[in-house]
Amino acid sequence: xxxxxxxxxxxxxxxxxxxxxxxxxxxxxxxxxxxxxxxxxxxxxxxxxxxxxxxxxxxxxxxxxxxxxxxxxxxxxxxxxxxxxxxxxxxxxxxxxxxxxxxxxxxxxxxxxxxxxxxxxxxxxxxxxxxxxxxxxxxxxxxxxxxxxxxxxxxxxxxxxxxxxxxxxxxxxxxxxxxxxxxxxxxxxxxxxxxxxxxxxxxxxxxxxxxxxxxxxxxxxxxxxxxxxxxxxxxxxxxxxxxxxxxxxxxxxxxxxxxxxxxxxxxxxxxxxxxxxxxxxxxxxxxxxxxxxxxxxxxxxxxxxxxxxxxxxxxxxxxxxxxxxxxxxxxxxxxxxxxxxxxxxxxxxxxxxxxx
Amino acid sequence: xxxxxxxxxxxxxxxxxxxxxxxxxxxxxxxxxxxxxxxxxxxxxxxxxxxxxxxxxxxxxxxxxxxxxxxxxxxxxxxxxxxxxxxxxxxxxxxxxxxxxxxxxxxxxxxxxxxxxxxxxxxxxxxxxxxxxxxxxxxxxxxxxxxxxxxxxxxxxxxxxxxxxxxxxxxxxxxxxxxxxxxxxxxxxxxxxxxxxxxxxxxxxxxxxxxxxxxxxxxxxxxxxxxxxxxxxxxxxxxxxxxxxxxxxxxxxxxxxxxxxxxxxxxxxxxxxxxxxxxxxxxxxxxxxxxxxxxxxxxxxxxxxxxxxxxxxxxxxxxxxxxxxxxxxxxxxxxxxxxxxxxxxxxxxxxxxxxxxxxxxxxxxxxxxxxxxxxxxxxxxxxxxxxxxxxxxxxxxxxxxxxxxxxxxxxxxxxxxxxxxxxxxxxxxxxxxxxxxxxxxxxxxxxxxxxxxxxxxxxxxxxxxxxxxxxxxxxxxxxxxxxxxxxxxxxxxxxxxxxxxxxxxxxxxxxxxxxxxxxxxxxxxxxxxxxxxxxxxxxxxxxxxxxxxxxxxxxxxxxxxxxxxxxxxxxxxxxxxxxxxxxxxxxxxxxxxxxxxxxxxxxxxx
Numbered sequence: 005x006x007x008x009x010x011x012x013x014x015x016x017x018x019x020x021x022x023x024x025x026x027x028x029x030x031x032x033x034x035x036x037x038x039x040x041x042x043x044x045x046x047x048x049x050x051x052x053x054x055x056x057x058x059x060x061x062x063x064x065x066x067x068x069x070x071x072x073x074x075x076x077x078x079x080x081x082x083x084x085x086x087x088x089x090x091x092x093x094x095x096x097x098x099x100x101x102x103x104x105x106x107x108x109x110x111x112x113x114x115x116x117x118x119x120x121x122x123x124x125x126x127x128x129x130x131x132x133x134x135x136x137x138x139x140x141x142x143x144x145x146x147x148x149x150x151x152x153x154x155x156x157x158x159x160x161x162x163x164x165x166x167x168x169x170x171x172x173x174x175x176x177x178x179x180x181x182x183x184x185x186x187x188x189x190x191x192x193x194x195x196x197x198x199x200x201x202x203x204x205x206x207x208x209x210x211x212x213x214x215x216x217x218x219x220x221x222x223x224x225x226x227x228x229x230x231x232x233x234x235x236x237x238x239x240x241x242x243x244x245x246x247x248x249x250x251x252x253x254x255x256x257x258x259x260x261x262x263x264x265x266x267x268x269x270x271x272x273x274x275x276x277x278x279x280x281x282x283x284x285x286x287x288x289x290x291x292x293x294x295x296x297x298x299x300x301x302x303x304x305x306x307x308x309x310x311x312x313x314x315x316x317x318x319x320x321x322x323x324x325x326x327x328x329x330x331x332x333x334x335x336x337x338x339x340x341x342x343x344x345x346x347x348x349x350x351x352x353x354x355x356x357x358x359x360x
Numbered sequence: 361x362x363x364x365x366x367x368x369x370x371x372x373x374x375x376x377x378x379x380x381x382x383x384x385x386x387x388x389x390x391x392x393x394x395x396x397x398x399x400x401x402x403x404x405x406x407x408x409x410x411x412x413x414x415x416x417x418x419x420x421x422x423x424x425x426x427x428x429x430x431x432x433x434x435x436x437x438x439x440x441x442x443x444x445x446x447x448x449x450x451x452x453x454x455x456x457x458x459x460x461x462x463x464x465x466x467x468x469x470x471x472x473x474x475x476x477x478x479x480x481x482x483x484x485x486x487x488x489x490x491x492x493x494x495x496x497x498x499x500x501x502x503x504x505x506x507x508x509x510x511x512x513x514x515x516x517x518x519x520x521x522x523x524x525x526x527x528x529x530x531x532x533x534x535x536x537x538x539x540x541x542x543x544x545x546x547x548x549x550x551x552x553x554x555x556x557x558x559x560x561x562x563x564x565x566x567x568x569x570x571x572x573x574x575x576x577x578x579x580x581x582x583x584x585x586x587x588x589x590x591x592x593x594x595x596x597x598x599x600x601x602x603x604x605x606x607x608x609x610x611x612x613x614x615x616x617x618x619x620x621x622x623x624x625x626x627x628x629x630x631x632x633x634x635x636x637x638x639x640x641x642x643x644x645x646x647x648x649x650x651x652x653x654x655x656x657x658x659x660x661x662x663x664x665x666x667x668x669x670x671x672x673x674x675x676x677x678x679x680x681x682x683x684x685x686x687x688x689x690x691x692x693x694x695x696x697x698x699x700x701x702x703x704x705x706x707x708x709x710x711x712x713x714x715x716x717x718x719x720x721x722x723x724x725x726x727x728x729x730x731x732x733x734x735x736x737x738x739x740x741x742x743x744x745x746x747x748x749x750x751x752x753x754x755x756x757x758x759x760x761x762x763x764x765x766x767x768x769x770x771x772x773x774x775x776x777x778x779x780x781x782x783x784x785x786x787x788x789x790x791x792x793x794x795x796x797x798x799x800x801x802x803x804x805x806x807x808x809x810x811x812x813x814x815x816x817x818x819x820x821x822x823x824x825x826x827x828x829x830x831x832x833x834x835x836x837x838x839x840x841x842x843x844x845x846x847x848x849x850x851x852x853x854x855x856x857x858x859x860x861x862x863x864x865x866x867x868x869x870x871x872x873x874x875x876x877x878x879x880x881x882x883x884x885x886x887x888x889x890x891x892x893x894x895x896x897x898x899x900x901x902x903x904x905x906x907x908x909x910x911x912x913x914x915x916x917x918x919x920x921x922x923x924x925x926x927x928x929x930x931x932x933x934x935x936x937x938x939x940x941x942x943x944x945x946x947x948x949x950x951x952x953x954x955x956x957x958x959x960x961x962x963x964x965x966x
Contacts, residue, residue, distance in 0.1 A: 018892065021829065022899075025827075026826070041753070044754065047831075048754035048831065049752075055835075055838070070875075074854040075853055090853075097776055097777070101770065108765055108766055122946060123685040124748075125945075127687075128692070129688075137737075147730060155723060158785065194632040194641055197634040199639060206641075240633070240636070241541075241544055242535075247855070247857060249854070249855025256714055260633075260648065260649065285867060296545045297456040300860035
C-alpha cells in the first residue's frame with residue numbers, strides 16, 4: 005500500500021515538474037529569449053555562489069559530525085606512521101581543495117554574463133603554465149618522498165624477534181597456525197587438506213615439525229603487546245584479504261602464493277576497550293577482498309595481550325596432531341563406532357578410513 | 361582514404377542525395393532499416409549508442425538503488441522486491457548472492473556499457489566527422505559493426521540476468537579463483553561465462569570503433585584542419601581511442617585464459633585450491649591468481665582514462681564556447697592529455713599494492729601514479745583560467761562543465777591518498793575508494809557526458825532540451841552527488857570495507873548506520889532526477905523547441921556550419937575549408953570568429 009502511495013507521489017511530482025517546465029518555456033517565448041536568458045543566468049550565477057558557501061559549511065559540518073568516529077588511535081607502530089602520512093596529505097590536498105573550489109565557484113559567480121562585459125582574449129601564458137606545472141610537481145615529490153620513506157619501513161623485513169603466525173583464509177573464516185615449541189612450521193600440502201579429519205591446512209604428519217603445530221579455526225588470534233608479529237598469509241580457496249583497520253594494515257591472501265606483513269601492536273585489547281570507551285571493542289580482522297556470498301561476515305578477532313597472559317594462554321593450547329590422536333584413541337579402543345561418534349564430531353566414515 | 365572515396369564507397373542510395381539533403385535526385389529510397397537500424401550514417405550510429413547507453417544507465421542506476429536499499433535498511437524488508445526479483449529477494453530482503461550480482465552488474469554496466477561505449481561511442485561518432493570536416497567515418501561499415509557488436513554484447517549481458525544461477529557476482533574486476541570456480545560462488549557458473557562472452561564482444565566493438573576514430577582523425581581532416589587546429593574534443597577522443605586499441609586486447613587475453621581455466625582444465629590462474637563446500641582439492645598447480653590482476657588492470661587502469669578523457673574534451677569545448685573566451689593553454693591541454701595517455705599505461709599496479717607485490721615495484725608505481733597529478737593539475741588550472749574574466753552564459757551544458765571541474769578536483773585529490781602506497785595500506789578496498797572513483801570517474805564523466813548532450817542536442821535532433829528541467833537536473837545532481845559520496849570518505853577512513861552486504865555484525869564498522877540510510881535516501885532522489893532527464897530527452901526529441909538558427913550557441917567549430925538537420929554527408933556542396941583554430945572567441949572585439957573565416961590581413965596571430 006505504502007509503495008503504491010509513494011509511486012503516486014513520485015508520479016505527481018514528475019507531472020508537476022513537467023508542467024512547470026513547459027509553462028516556463030512558454031513564458032520565456034512570450035517574454036523574449038534574451039530577457040529570459042539574462043534572468044536564468046543571474047539565478048544560476050547566484051546559485052553557484054550559494055553552493056560554494058553552503059558547500060564549505062557542509063564540509064566543515066560533516067567533519068564535526070564524523071571526526072570522532074574515524075581513525076581511533078592507531079594501534080600499531082606502522083599505524084602511527086600511516087596516520088601521520090595521512091594527515092600530511094589531508095593538509096596539503098585540503099589547502100588545494102579549498103583554494104581551487106573557491107576560485108571555481110567564485111569565478112562562475114563573478115564573471116557571469118553581463119551586457120557590459122566583454123570576455124578577455126587570453127589564449128595562453130607560458131609563465132603561468134610553468135608555475136602550475138612546477139608547484140604541483142614539487143608538492144607531489146614531497147608526498148612521494150614521505151610516502152616511500154614510510155613504505156620501505158613498513159614493508160621491510162620483520163625484526164628477528166618477531167612472533168610468526170600463519171593466517172589462512174577460506175570461505176568464510178580464518179585459520180590460525182602457531183609453530184609450537186620448536187618454532188618451526190611443519191610442511192603442508194594442499195591435497196592433504198581434509199576437513200573431516202580435522203586437518204584443515206593439509207599438514208604432513210610425517211614431518212616432525214608439523215606435529216606440534218597449533219591450528220585453530222574461526223577463533224581468536226593471540227599476539228603480544230609491543231612485540232613485533234609477522235603474519236604469513238595464505239588462502240585455501242579464493243583470494244581473501246587480512247584487513248586490520250586498527251593496525252592500519254592490509255594484505256591479500258592469495259591461494260598458492262604466500263604473502264607476509266608485520267607490525268607491532270601498541271595496546272592490549274583491554275587497553276583499547278578503555279581508550280575507546282567501548283566495552284565491546286575488539287581488534288577485528290575483516291576480509292577486504294570480495295570472496296563470495298558471505299564475504300561480509302568473514303570476521304576474525306585479534307587479541308593483543310601481555311607476554312605473561314600470552315604464555316598462560318599458549319600453555320593451554322593443544323597441537324593439531326595431538327587433537328587428532330585424541331579423537332582417534334576412543335575409536336580404536338572401543339568396539340563400536342557409536343562410541344567414536346559420541347566422542348567427536350568427526351564423521352564416522354573418515355575415522356574408519358584412518359585405520360590407525 | 362579521402363572523403364571522396366568514402367562517399368563513393370557508400371551504398372549508392374546515400375552517395376548523391378545526402379550531399380544535397382533536399383535531394384530531388386530520384387533514387388531517394390532509404391528504407392526504415394537502412395536509415396534507423398543498420399545505418400551507416402555516423403550521426404544515426406551516435407544516436408544508437410546514446411540511447412542504448414541511456415537504457416543501460418537506467419538499469420545500472422536502478423541496481424544501485426536496489427543495493428542501497430539493503431545498505432540503508434539492512435533490518436527491513438520490502439515485499440515489492442520479492443514481486444520483482446522472486447527467489448533472489450525472498451521475504452522482501454535481497455539475498456547476499458544477488459546483492460553481489462547487483463554490485464557486479466552495476467560496475468560492469470556503468471564502467472563499460474555506459475561510460476565507455478555510451479560516452480565514447482556517442483560523441484566520437486557524432487563529433488569526429490562534424491568537427492574535423494568529413495562526410496562520415498573512414499569506414500562507415502565498420503562503424504555500423506561496432507554498434508552491432510555492442511548491441512550483441514548488451515544482449516548477452518542482459519540475458520545473464522535471467523538465468524537460474526544468476527549473473528556474475530565476483531565484482532566488476534572478476535578476480536579468479538572466485539570467478540573461475542562455480543563451486544566457490546553461484547554467480548561463477550553460467551553467469552560468468554555469459555559475462556566473459558559479453559565482454560569479449562564488447563572488446564571487439566570497442567576495437568572496431570577505436571580504429572575507425574583514429575583513422576578518421578588522422579586521414580580525413582578537411583583542408584586547413586591541421587592537428588593543432590582541431591578542437592580539444594577531437595584530441596581527447598583521439599587519445600581515448602589509442603588507449604582503447606592498445607589495452608583492450610590485453611584484457612581479452614586475460615579473459616581467454618580465464619575461460620581456459622574454467623573449461624579446459626588449464627592452470628593459468630589456479631593453484632593449491634581446496635573447495636570447502638565440496639570437500640575437494642583441485643588438481644591445478646602452479647598458476648598465479650595475480651597474473652590475472654596484471655592483465656586486468658593493464659586495461660583496467662587505462663579504462664578509467666578512456667572514461668574521463670572524452671569528458672575532459674567535451675568540457676573544454678563547452679566551457680570555452682560559453683565563457684566566450686578561448687580555452688586557456690590549448691597546447692598545454694593537448695600536452696597534458698598526451699601525458700595522461702602515456703602514464704595511463706604505467707600505473708596499473710597501484711591497484712595491487714596489497715596483493716603481495718614486491719615493495720620495490722610498488723614504489724615505482726607510486727612515483728608514476730602521483731606523476732599523473734601534474735597533468736591533471738595543469739588541466740584544472742587551465743579550466744579555471746578559462747573562466748577567469750570570461751562572460752559566462754549558464755546554458756545547461758555550461759553548468760555541467762563547471763560541475764565537472766568541481767567534481768574532478770574533489771575526486772582527483774583523493775587519488776593522491778590512494779596512489780601513495782603507505783596510505784593505501786589503510787584505505788585499500790574501503791569506502792574511501794568507493795567515494796574516490798565514483799566522484800572522479802563516475803560522476804565527473806557523467807557530468808562531461810551531460811554537458812555534451814545538452815550542448816549538442818540541438819545539432820543531433822534540431823530541437824532544444826527544456827531548460828527548467830535541465831536546471832533542476834543539474835542542481836539536484838550536483839548537490840546529491842556530494843551528499844552521497846563526500847561522507848563516504850569518512851566511512852573509508854574508519855576502515856569500512858566495500859562490497860559488504862551488512863555491517864551490523866561488526867564492532868568496528870557499525871556506527872555509520874544513520875549515515876548509510878541518509879546516503880540511500882539521497883541516491884534514490886538523485887536517481888529520480890536522472891529519470892526526469894531521460895523524460896526531458898525523449899520528450900524534447902519529439903516536442904522540444906525547434907532550433908531556428910544554424911549556430912545557436914555562437915560557436916566556432918565546423919559542426920555549426922552544417923544545415924540544422926544535416927543529411928548523410930553533413931554538408932551541402934563542398935566541405936568548408938578551415939583557416940584558424942577553434943577558439944577565437946572574444947578576439948579583437950568580435951564575439952566569435954568561425955574556423956571557416958580566413959585570417960584577416962591585420963589580424964594578430966594567437
